[in-house]
Amino acid sequence: MDLNLQNKVIVVTGGTDGLGRALVARLAQCGAQVATGGRHAQRRESLSTEVPNALVCDVDLLEPDQRAAFVDAVMSRWGHIDALVNNAGKSAAMSVAESSDQQWREDYELKVIAATDLIRRFLPVLRDGGSIMNIVATAGKAPRAGSTPTSASRAAGLALTKALAGELAPRGIRVNALVIGLIESGQWERRAAASNMTTQEFMDMAATAMEVPLGRFGRLDEFADVATFLLSERASYITGAAINLDGGLSPVL
Ligand SMILES: NC(=O)c1ccc[n+]([C@@H]2O[C@H](COP(=O)([O-])OP(=O)(O)OC[C@H]3O[C@@H](n4cnc5c(N)ncnc54)[C@H](OP(=O)(O)O)[C@@H]3O)[C@@H](O)[C@H]2O)c1
Known part of the structure; x- marks a missing residue:
């Protein structure tokens, strides 16, 4: 199956470790041009060694100025993008009673505000027919006790995905969520x-x-397989979907 990703410009946030890194490596193997970033220098250097062609930026997505600089760096290199993957995130699961406003703000800032800000900034240069993929968690569909603030910010990510899919469908831009269990x-x-x-x-x-x-x-290659397919034109009729990648963990579809 030809995924036809050669020379597609794809931005993956949080691509210096874990799921994002596996996706960056896989997309590069498929011939895509990939941009990513993160806060830790050692992770950035290690990724640059593994994927020399990737644009790997020093960026803290919690900082609006750094988000703007990241977008500028991508624009300087390519002038357009074909896809954006909002993947950067970290676990934030605790009981409501134990959580603080600050923890809720930081979680929402990274997983919702930063993702939405990047979408808004990249939209004018995202090619028609391209795609956006938001990496979320099963807690967004099926919150368990002790799962906030992540479950709430992930539910927001699901709502964002669905609303945006409708807004961007006239441009042929697909917007989907990949709903992660344990990988x-x-x-x-x-x-x-x-x-x-x-x-x-x-x-x-x-x-x-x-x-x-x-x-x-789940294994990283299982994540990379599904994510790469969803970004490719082989998934051209899938939009507004939230696809579970969780070994059956989510109790809801
Ligand atoms: N793995 C799972 O089982 C699982 C389950 C549910 C959801 N998810 C979601 O899947 C995504 C990837 O998770 P993962 O398990 O691969 O995590 P990971 O191994 O900790 O990697 C997270 C990546 O995000 C980057 N990142 C985190 N905060 C950032 C910030 N403020 N600015 C810029 N980059 C930032 C990290 O780089 P730096 O730290 O260097 O900045 C790193 O590259 C996350 O959104 C996570 O919530 C994962």
């Missing part, structure tokens, strides 16, 4: 290390505790 990534490696466990031991424990129907975490 191996940098954040899980760090949690495992903090618990003095191997990443595999930690993931096995979490998959059992969360009762994932398929009984395991």
Whole structure:
């Protein structure tokens, strides 16, 4: 199956680690031109070594000025984009009673405001027929106890996806959400290390505790497969969809 991604310009936020990094590498293998960024220099350098052609920017997406500079850097290199993937994020799951306004603001700023700001800034140069993909979490569809503020910001991401799909359909731009359950990534490696466990031991424990129907975490290549397909013209009739990639974890469709 030809995905026809050669020379497509694709922006992936949070592409220096975990899911985003796997997607950047896969898109580059498919011949796409990829831009990404992050805050940690070591992660940026490591990605630049693995994917030398990628534009890897020093950016904290919580900062509006840095978001603007990131967009400018992409524009200087290519002048247009074919797709935007809003992937940058971090876990923020706690009980309402334990959470603070500051934690809610920061979570919303990164997962909703920054994503929406980037969409708005890139829209004039996003080619007709292109696509936007928002990476969200199953908690946005099916919030469990102790899952805020992430579950609320992810529900907002789902609403944003659906509204935007209608707004951009006249330009042939598809907008979808990929709804993640539990997938191996940098954040899980760090949690495992903090618990003095191997990443595999930690993931096995979490998959059992969360009762994932398929009984395991997803792999990065499984994420890259679905995300790359959704970005390609092979998915040309899919828009306004929120596709679960979760081994059956979500109790709702
Ligand atoms: N993996 C899962 O099981 C899972 C489940 C549900 C949802 N998700 C979502 O999927 C996305 C990717 O998660 P992941 O597991 O791959 O996480 P990860 O391994 O921690 O990677 C997160 C990426 O986002 C970047 N990032 C975080 N905050 C940023 C900021 N303020 N400005 C710029 N970049 C920032 C990180 O780079 P720096 O830290 O260097 O800035 C890194 O490149 C996230 O939105 C996450 O919430 C993941």
